[in-house]
Amino acid sequence: MVKELVQQAIDQGIPAQDILEQGLLSGMGMIGEKFKNNEVYVPEVLVAARAMNMGTALLKPLIAEAGIESVGKVCIGTVQGDLHDIGKNLVKMMMEGKGLEVIDLGTDVPPEKFVEAVVENGCQIICCSALLTTTMGVMEEVVKAVEAAGLRDKVKVMVGGAPVTDAYCQQIGADKYTADAASAADAAVELCRELAG
């Protein structure tokens, strides 16, 4: 159903960004509220998440169309212990739309895996997403792992996700916090430009 409705909206010429923000994201926001109030449960949320992913899959090429040639390389993942990936996937999609090359490490990513990905792929930025207050602490471990690998001056660490704040970003010594996927993509492009000098 979501797939058909998204396709219908695309066919009507509604911009992909509007379909995403006013349709899919606001729908997921409602589910989130209901989940919080115990009006729906995990299976319903999973169904909503799957529906959202089907809708975003249709939007992805349209959002990427606006992209230009690779402006930098980023690796992204949801931190260890955390399986939420909808926001992370949106950040990835927006970054690809801005012409960034994105290596997706998936969910439940331990700090050392972020560092390995940087070394193997020559990424300029690590992007960490966390949705749980119990997992956001892993972001600090990622910063420490980057330091321990001697890469701190070469790699920027970006953080985000519902419980994360700018103050927390500063507290753990990460480089950039953004509240949403579109700002994350803009910030990543900016950081890549800075690193390129």
Ligand code: B1M
């Ligand atoms: Co979960 N869950 N969940 N869940 N879930 C939350 C996060 C929760 C707030 C619900 C609630 O209680 N109200 C709560 C966390 C409470 C807390 O820690 N404070 C919670 C909980 C408790 C849990 C479980 C522990 C539940 C349980 O089992 N008892 C469990 C944990 C599993 C685990 O991870 N180990 C769990 C499981 C699940 C599902 C599997 C059922 C499912 C995830 C499916 C999936 O992702 N594939 C799920 C979902 C869907 C949610 C809610 C309803 C929606 C999250 C979401 O996708 N939002 C959520 C409630 C809510 O948020 N209202 C909830 C839409 C998404 C687009 O937003 O990810 O925030 P978000 O991304 C935003 C920004 O944050 C930002 O960009 C996006 C928008 O532009 N952003 C970044 C994200 N990453 C970024 C990185 C950046 C920059 C910006 O830079 C690098």
